[in-house]
Amino acid sequence: MHAIRLHAFGPAQNLSYEEVPSPVPDEGQVRIDVRVSGVHLIETTLRRGLPVGPHEPPALPVTPGAEVAGVVGAVGPGVSGDWLGRRVVAQLELGSGYAEQAVATVDSLHRIPDHLDDGTAVAMITTGSTAVGVLAVAQLTSHDVVLVMAAAGGLGSLFVQAARHAGALVVAVAGGPAKVDRVRTLGADAAVDYREADWPAHVRKALDGRDMSVVFDGVGGRLGRAALELLGPGGRFLLHGWAAGEPTEITTRDLVERQLTATWAIGQNMIPAGGPSELAARALDEAAAGRLVPLITRFPLQRAADAHAALEARETEGKVVLTV
Numbered sequence: 223m224h225a226i227r228l229h230a231f232g233p234a235q236n237l238s239y240e241e242v243p244s245p246v247p248d249e250g251q252v253r254i255d256v257r258v259s260g261v262h263l264i265e266t267t268l269r270r271g272l273p274v275g276p277h278e279p280p281a282l283p284v285t286p287g288a289e290v291a292g293v294v295g296a297v298g299p300g301v302s303g304d305w306l307g308r309r310v311v312a313q314l315e316l317g318s319g320y321a322e323q324a325v326a327t328v329d330s331l332h333r334i335p336d337h338l339d340d341g342t343a344v345a346m347i348t349t350g351s352t353a354v355g356v357l358a359v360a361q362l363t364s365h366d367v368v369l370v371m372a373a374a375g376g377l378g379s380l381f382v383q384a385a386r387h388a389g390a391l392v393v394a395v396a397g398g399p400a401k402v403d404r405v406r407t408l409g410a411d412a413a414v415d416y417r418e419a420d421w422p423a424h425v426r427k428a429l430d431g432r433d434m435s436v437v438f439d440g441v442g443g444r445l446g447r448a449a450l451e452l453l454g455p456g457g458r459f460l461l462h463g464w465a466a467g468e469p470t471e472i473t474t475r476d477l478v479e480r481q482l483t484a485t486w487a488i489g490q491n492m493i494p495a496g497g498p499s500e501l502a503a504r505a506l507d508e509a510a511a512g513r514l515v516p517l518i519t520r521f522p523l524q525r526a527a528d529a530h531a532a533l534e535a536r537e538t539e540g541k542v543v544l545t546v
Contacts, residue, residue: 223243224321231279231282234527251297251328280317284317290311290314293308293310294307294310312331335510350506350514353377356492360436368436370405370410372396374539386409397536456483457483462487519532
């Protein structure tokens, strides 16, 4: 089989398309004949040899990737043969998802609904799960006025759709005219380009005197701080990342004087009683019902280096996947 291998930390071009032995499922595992693999922004940082939060750079050489969808082609000892031939999506405990075949534990498998394509399933197993978890923390209502940062991204595009379904007024912030136009098609009431220096003024104009009540911030840095300044009294600020390189700076004085609530909305704060698996199942159900439709940018497996480069340059929309 073929897989993407990383032998030395560095630029995206260090990812190479190679022939490697097929994996053999161990006890409690299955081999998935992969059709689509997910690419995560965190993986681009780990590829450079840098840690990301609790994630340390992997031992080399390595095949990156932790999200796959495909068909069960083989089962290991102790696994029912009923899994053979089933379409499944999984988050891999051992990684190695950028490949034509991958091994997953049977407990990590989710069956893909017949009418759901593999790319959508991959997008929802992790990015969709995170979105569903953050939205549970947000508790949006029809009275909310919502600002979504990085609205053309994997999470942001889902937040825009969910806020519209809740009946909230939605202002979407994205980078560049093409992405601004794209988020309008998702149902945003207004869309603003953060590359314009006076973008907060455009947001205020769109609000027409209304107070912003919720901000979804996965950007951080100065853009996140500018978004915080747009919140009205009693507003809710939900942090779910810092693509800018550092989290949004928030002080206790901000919270007290402006009566704000700020929440780190991922991790344990969003995990339901049923654990991450329950979140993944909810996310797949939302996609199957058509309530959340992920944006997807696709690259062939052999162009994984191009996928990483485009993701780092912010040239992609939604979830980036590799097709096999």
